Amino acid sequence: MGILTWLGTAHGANDDIWQLYVADKINYDDNLFRLSDKVNPTLLLGPDYSRYDFVNQLSVGGKIHYPISRQRVLVELRADDNRFIQNRRFDHFSTHDTLTWQWALGRGWSGNLGYGYQRSLASFAYTQFFLKDVISQQDGFFDFGYTWHPRWKLSAGLRWQESTHSNRRRRALNRQEVSGSIGLSYTTPSKNSLGLEYRYSDVDLPNRELKPDTLLDDHYRIQTLGAVANWRYSGKTRVEGRFGYSMLENRHYPQRDFSGVTFRLSAEWEPTGKTRFNLAGWRELQPSQTLDASYMVSQGVSLYQFWNATAKILVTGGLIYEALDFEGSPGLAVEPLEKRRDRLWSGLLGVSYAPQRHLEFGLSYQAQWRTSSRPFLNYADNSLSVSAKLRF
Template identity: 25%
Template sequence: MFLLQACRYPQHLYLGLVTFLVALSASFSAVAASDDVFSPYLDFSVIHEDNLLRFHDAATALAVTGSDVMADTVKRATAGLRINKIISQQTLVADLSMSRNRYNHFSQYDYAGKDASANWGWQLGSHVSGNLGGGYTEGQTPFQDFRTIEPNINRQRRENFDAAWQFHPSWRVRAGYSQYALAYDLAVLKYNDRKLATTEFGIDFVQPTNSTVGVQMRQIRGEYPNNLIVSIFSVDNNYSQNEFKGKVDWRMSETASIQFLGGLVRKNYDALTKRNFSGTNSRLVGNWSVSAKLNLNVNAWNEVGSSNDLSANYSTNRGISGGMGWELTSKIKMDASLRAEHRDYTGVSAVTGAQALERKDTYTAANLGLSYVPIRHLQLSASIANEVLSSNFERNGYRDNKLQLNGRYDLGLD
């Protein structure tokens, strides 16, 4: 009932679930041995991007903002508290933080960020377990999502509950329910405000090696409280989505695993039903601990998803990504990642009578980071990143390079 009622509460009460879990953690800690339960931390970052607003070029920046300046430096100061406690079979984790973000040039984007998340990993006996969690985030909308020159704070909240019952040594059933809400401050983007309710059921065959093979069914109900107004048209984006997928988690060894999730997806809109679509989604994930100090992962996907482009009701996204974590010494660690995705916008226009445009985008991103722990509790890190979007609609494309320097001090007790 709490999850169902939470969506009706005023915004300041969306943190109720998180607060409850933090309080629960604190009460458990009061009766437990004194150890690293509460860990305050301070974090300071300097981030420089040479194309903050993702303009196609300097001429576009000049036309939109009246200046050809595209680069900016952001200073971010964060104070937070982590809570991590294991009591018997229960695991309680929470992270609460606030940040101040200051832009050197585009000072209109200065904002105070808020983040709160908590999860109770619960277990009853040796056969029933699950999670109860929630979170709230408030901050500037990423510029690659919507390239607006006005400040646009978004607020996201979620609540989730899931449970699994291994009723037989080889069989397990699971179910879950979650709610997600997203709201934008910017009036022209209010049509993207949404509430999603997701229900999921599944059954797995569990092998002695902990490898599993199973199926799952998922239903998503999406509600958009504000219709999109285009000329004389009012576009209702409410929908229902149903998925039926197979799921494989293959533990090849103690250090290597492969996960696969794929199957059918169908999306039906309440209005303008010609926008309905169906297809197949699939995702493959591989993880390999080459050694105690080197970890590799790869992720490949072929999925159909909703589109924010009014000329197409969905896009087909095919991509691959890879990552590496390498502990060079006990104090120095290197991280690297690569991502490439092709997005094919197809289907029909969201607006009746408008011609569907065949837009095709290719997105690539690369990141390389190095972290150093000179003394206990202090971590210094630096990273460089490159992001490129190319499109057959040339003006949609952009390129951005980013340099980030970061220092974090964990005040947790020894």
């Protein structure tokens, strides 16, 4: 995914959007499989694979944002045809589609009801699995907010998510999750807000086989109680975040449980009308993307910059650091391998040029480095992409 985002153009007097587009992006990656320099790619991948590759992504899509009285319907569709020049066996069709109804009822009720579907090629960043694996993800959600007083708001939501892997050797990572949340917030006269929130997630890994000699569980739940805040320090600076305490409990193997502080904080600063910075830090639990862990603890920091150099040119950049601890790994009572810990650094730079209202060109570069406690998992990667987009 590129780091440049186009917001689209509104048409019509009622703030509705009806838009179609076609786009093409060519991406060059010098380490497609995220291999260590100590690895001989021919021995590991075979003669039919190439360490580097060009990928052409041809996309068609559209969006509809249509208001009906106080309601609003949002439809966003995108389909991509992905073609590899060297590693043709990874050619695939991907898509990203969402349907959302933003509803309002009476004087104080509002919320969202929707469904999303994604289909994409599994990343090679966390695994040493070099066969084609397409992940399909479904996401259904419902949430509401009730404002019974100008200062107080009650909110709650439910979400169902499912991800499935096309390759049978990766189906142990198939995942189903049902989650819910409830919160209460107070908004000050200056439009700052502070609240309490409780979140609950129930995660099933239906294809994960339980054996007496393994500690890899097939089910866990996460509970988080915390505070949420949104503070506008000035007209140019805004801070928001979530800070809480999380508990992850495995159904069968409590020795793999987790409890501790989790958070995500971000600050946005707009020193001028053309420049914006976003600084974020986090400590969160994430789903495992490997077969040797039940979940991951992610800690990191990111800094993004956006600069409208002219009315037609947008320059973006970013720096990201992330530490990943792989928890709940399988093995005997005394594990032969050290617990996996990865450290990742990324740098991003992009330029978007829109010479006309309906036409946009993009150029972006990304560099990544990873160190790992496991042998042969360190890597360095560089990628460069060129894109064009035509909107109707």
